Amino acid sequence: MSDHFETLKIHLADFAALTEKDIADSSIFWKTRKIKKGDFFNMQNMVCNDLGLVVKGIFRIYYADPETDEEKNIFFFSENQFLVSFRSFITRKICHYYIQAMEDSEIIYIAYRDLTNLYDTHSNWARFGRLLAELFFTYSQTRTEELLFITHEERFIRLLEEHPNIVNRIPAYHISSYLGITNPSLSRIRKRINR
DSSP, rough: OOOHHHHHHHHHHHHHHOOOHHHHHHHHEEEEEEOTOOEEEEEEEEEEEEEEEEEEEEEEEEOTTTTTTOOOEEEHHHHHHHHOHHHHHHHHOOOOSEESSSEEEEEEEEHHHHHHHHHOHHHHHHHHHHHHHHHHHHHHHHHHHHHHHHHHHHHHHHHHHSSHHHHHHSOOOHHHHHHHHHHHHHHHHHHHHHH
16 A cells, blocks of 8 residues: 555645645545456446546546447546546446456545545645546547547547557557547558658
């Protein structure tokens, strides 16, 4: 726990300028969890009860169509990113997608009730909540705008900027699904970029 908590402390101080006292007051609420490749942080049709920070590993958010079983990757999280189904977390309503570990992973996480208690009792934690909402709104709007306004190649480049080693860490078909293209199209894009 101590190594993970040190990672968390650095991230919280950078993300929301939380003080040593703010972080110390939260320390009893944070827990660590190992998630094996293929296991889930959260399941479709379940409420997301935890906010995690990825210490090691990569996760995908994906939707599984109940009629066709087709999976569509929506987003990826990797080291030093907060991991949550944010809408489900804040509304306490079911999540419409899965959050799955793509490799053996480790997180440090806090439960909804404990985080909201910190919001109510610490003004800096309340600011953390606002910044977290702004972050996830930005993720959502950026993803929407990428799908509407930029090419598949530009989307791939942005994915590489966000997760530099992703092509070496997960199968190509997951990246193709995220981009909304076929594997051969992804191969052509990668060849063009490598030139």
